[in-house]
Amino acid sequence: MSRVSSWRGALVLAALVALPALPFMSKFYLLLAFDALLFGAIAMSLDLLIGYTGLVSFGHAAFFGLGAYSTAILLERGVVSLWACLGFAVLVVGLYALLVSYFATARRGIYFALLTLVFAEVVYTFFRYTQTFGGSDGIQGVPPAQLVPGVAIDTPLANYYAVIVYLALAYALCRVLVTSHFGKVLVAIRENEDRARFLGYNVQRYKMAVCMISALLTGVGGALYPGRSAFATPDLMLWTVSGEFIIMVMIGGLGTLGGPIIGGAFFVLLQEQVSSYVDWYFMVIGLVLVFIVLFMPRGLLGFRRMLGFGQWRATA
Amino acid sequence: MKRLTWLAPLLAVALAVALAQPAASQQKVVKIGDLGSKVGVFEGYGKYQSMGIQLAVEEINGKGGVLGHRIEVIAEDDDTKPAPAIRKAEKLILQDGVKLLIGAVSSGSTMAIMDVTKKHKTIHWNSVSCAEFMRTTKFHKYYFSNQPDSRQQATGLAKYILDKMGKKVYIFYTDYAMGQSDGRQFKTALEKLGGEVVGVAGAPLDTKDFSPWFGAINQSSPDVLFLAFAGTDSLRLMTQLHSFGMTKKYKLAGIDCFLLQQDLPAIAEPMEGFVQLNHFSAYNPDPNMQAFNQKFKKKFGVDANIAAGAYDAVYFWKAAVEKAGSFDPDKVSAAHEGLCIDKTHIGRQCIRKEDHQVVMDMHLYRVEKGKNLPIARDRRQGRDRRGHGGPGSAEGLHLGDQEEELAARWTISSRSCCRSSCTASSSGPRWGCWPWA
Structure with a gap:
């Protein structure tokens, strides 16, 4: 990253902190x-797959939900350390992602999307039917996590700063990743998978790595x-949530990292505001999406052309 | 990194647009929140809840409001899911500043928003959800309910089923908080009275095809099918049971919110003979009930139903606020305890101090030709509720001579006596918390 762009990143961060x-x-x-x-950051991490590698995951809600359940399960049982919760979530999501990515990356295109969807539905069904984890009501009323013993992240402000830290670290990681050699290979795979393979790259290993990240x-x-929110429910893992993540990426702009953050934030705010006025808010969101696809095919932050139209490069 | 320059202004604009709110121009307004399912599987309940609130608020505003404040209702849809329910509850409390939150419809959502109303000290009335956790493990001082919970429904209904319908019962429930709770409490009540539960099964909320469960039901050859479903689930289930000939084969009973009266005519034949215990029917000739129904019908052009209990919730809150002389949640909560209001659709209603549950009479009803007709009299008041006449008298009350009167007075005296054996709670883990534990 150049020094100038780092300053710009810091400026945005400072604005969010203030x-x-x-x-x-x-x-x-x-x-x-x-x-x-939060959903902006998740859309950004999905953009690594969709925008940079050309892999459309229809199962990201399962990763999100498993992370939420990991924390909720520990919090409910009295383990309130934030670090323990995060560690457990990384372990659980990591193991599941290893399994999913191993099988899903062996296939291309629609089959990748279908496999991620099928795995996610299995996880959703498991939690929906397992009464140990609250069945379809999920785990509710969990206490807040603690940063260090005695310092709970229990106010909206503390939670807000926690998500800022997460967003900043996730953005930095993704930015480093896409500007690195690894990121270039991902784009090469997206552009022409066979060619990348002929050049000697182990394509599946790269795909698995980016899936895991x-x-x-x-x-x-x-x-x-x-x-x-003090709860985790199976609804968080429903395939429609995965669909919403994809919509967030598309609204923001594929292959831009910053775009999906804006897309995620835009989606959440739009949903919140529109649903207060009308019951059929998904129609409004659908119309917005149609408008964006028709007239702003590169998303709100569309510097690049849409996936599949050739010529475009995602990495800066 | 060039794109980053766009991030700050775009985010700022997005936030500013989203957060822009019209300035409040009205003075002396108190806001109340109406949170529930406005679309989806429980749409009907959410809409009638809103109507009940609207009717009460218009009446109260017409008489000068509460403590000189005009009531303004802000309605939100919770999508019948906990995540949107929490966000909407936070919006109502933190942004709109509601002094009373009524909702939600789905027990799962209601339980989720109880954490919000507890945290932000907001008076919370529930008029539709009936899982018992809200009155036990999740109970908090700002929470009140005038919807009979699972235990209260089970007690009266189990006795009637054993006396009049049969000893062998199969319990089929919707597999989430409400259905699990209803099924479990009914099983407990029935077995206590000497009945036999020949089978138990749960189907997920919003199940489209129930036929995979029918084989097990037929194999266990029950006398009675006890059904704990609600909304469009109930509609689909009854249609499918009927097409398999099972509505004729077994006697039918279920929970109070199984189907709203408005849905009954459409599936009158499958529902014929279905017995339930509840606190309202437009076909009950009781003068109080008819008076309320006429008022409701005049306003909205349709009969009221049990979801319209939110009407009484608003009146309870108004009485408590006036008793407390302020909107302070602690004072209003304390003022609620032991409060009674008279001449409601079910006569006198009182709030039990121990668990903030409203105590009221309930009646047994049986569906006949698409109408929920009363089959029980209230022994306590010695009044015959089967009689004919009265305003808007239910035409064609065909009550069997064999029916005995059965007072369905609730028998629960305190919250502490009825804590669930299930350990699910915010303070303890769920190990061992199975539906039938």
């Missing part, structure tokens, strides 16, 4: 901002969720 100081930022808006940035980032995001 956001709670604005007079209209009530507790509710902080919670809303938490959701907006994307899944773990999503899982860590999920692990932060119960701290804010």
Whole structure:
């Protein structure tokens, strides 16, 4: 990263850190901002797969939900350390992602999407039917996690800053990743998988690696969720949630990292506002999506052309 | 990294647009929140809850409001899921500043938002959800309910089933908080009275095809099918049971919110003979009930139903606020305890101090030709509720001579006596918390 762009990144971070100081930022808006940035970060991690590698995952909700359940299960049983929760989430999501990515990356295109979807549905069904984890009601009313013993992340402000740290670290990691040699290979795989293979790259290994990274980032995001909402339910893993993640990436702009963050935040805020006025808010969101696909095919932050139209490069 | 320059202004604009709110121009307004399912599987319940609230608020505002404040209702849809329910509850409490939150419809959502109302000290009334956890493990001081919970329904209904319908019962429930709770409490009540539960099964919420469960039901050859479903699930289940000939083969009973009266005519034949215990029917000739129904019908053009209990919730809250002389949640909560209101659709209702549950009479009803007709009299008041006449008298009450009166007075005296054996709670783990534990 150049020095100038690092400064710009720092400026955005500073703006987000200062956001709670604005007079209209009530507790509710902080919670809303938490959701907006959390789902923005998750959309960004999904962008590594969709935008950079050309792999459309229809199962990211499972990574998110597993992260959330990992935390909720520990919190419910009295393990309130944030680090233990995050560690457990990384372990659980990592093992699951290893399994999914091993099988899914062996296939291309629609088959990759279908395999991720099928695995995610299995996880969803498992949690929905397992009464030990609350069945379809999930785990509710968990206590807040503690940063260190005695310091609980229990206010909207503390949760907001937790998500800022997560977003900043996740963004830095993704940025480093896509500008590295590894990132270039991912783009090469997206552009022409056979050619990348002929050049001597072990394509499946690269795909598995990026799947794992994307899944773990999503899982860590999920692990932060119960701290804010006090629950984890199977609904978090429903395939429609995976679909929403993809929509967030598309709204923001594929292969841009920053775009999906904006896409995620935009989606959450739009959903929140529109659903307060009309019951059929998904129609409005659908129309917005149609508008974006038709008139802004490169997303809100569309510097690059859409996937499949050739010529475009994702990495800077 | 060039793109980063766009991040800050875009995020700022997005947030600013989202957060822009019209300035409040009205003075002396108190807001109350109406949170529930406005679309989806429980749409009907959410809509009638809103109607009940609207009717009460218009009446109260017409008489000067509460403590000189005009009531304003802010309605939100929770999508019948906990995650949106929590976000909407937070919006209502933290942004809109509601002093009373009524909802939600689905027990799963209600349980989730109880954490929010507890955390932000907001008076919370539940008029539709019936899982017992809300009155036991999740109970908090700001929570009140006038929907009879699973235990209260089970006690009266189990006795009637054993006396009049049969000893062998198969329990089929919707597999989430409400159904699990209803099924478990009914099983306990039935076995206590000497009945036999020949089988138990749960189907997920929003199941489209119930036929995979029918084989097990037929194999266990019950006398009675006890069904704990609600909303469009109930509609599909009854249609499918009927097409398999099972509505004729077995006697049918179920929970109070199984189907709203409005849905009954459409599936009158499958529902014929279905018995339930609840607190309202438009076909009950009781003068109080008819008076309320006429009022409701005049306003909305349709009969009221049990989901309209939110009407009484608003009146309870109003009485408590006036008793407390303020909107302070602690004072209003304390003022609620032991409060009674008279001449509601079911007569006198009182809030039990121990668990903030409203105590009221309930009646047994049986569906006949798409109408929920009463089959029990209230022994306590010695009044015949089967009689004919009265305003809007239910035409064609065909009550069997064999029916005995059965007072369905609730028998639970305190919350502490009825804690569930299941350990599910916010304070303890769920190990061993199985539906039938």
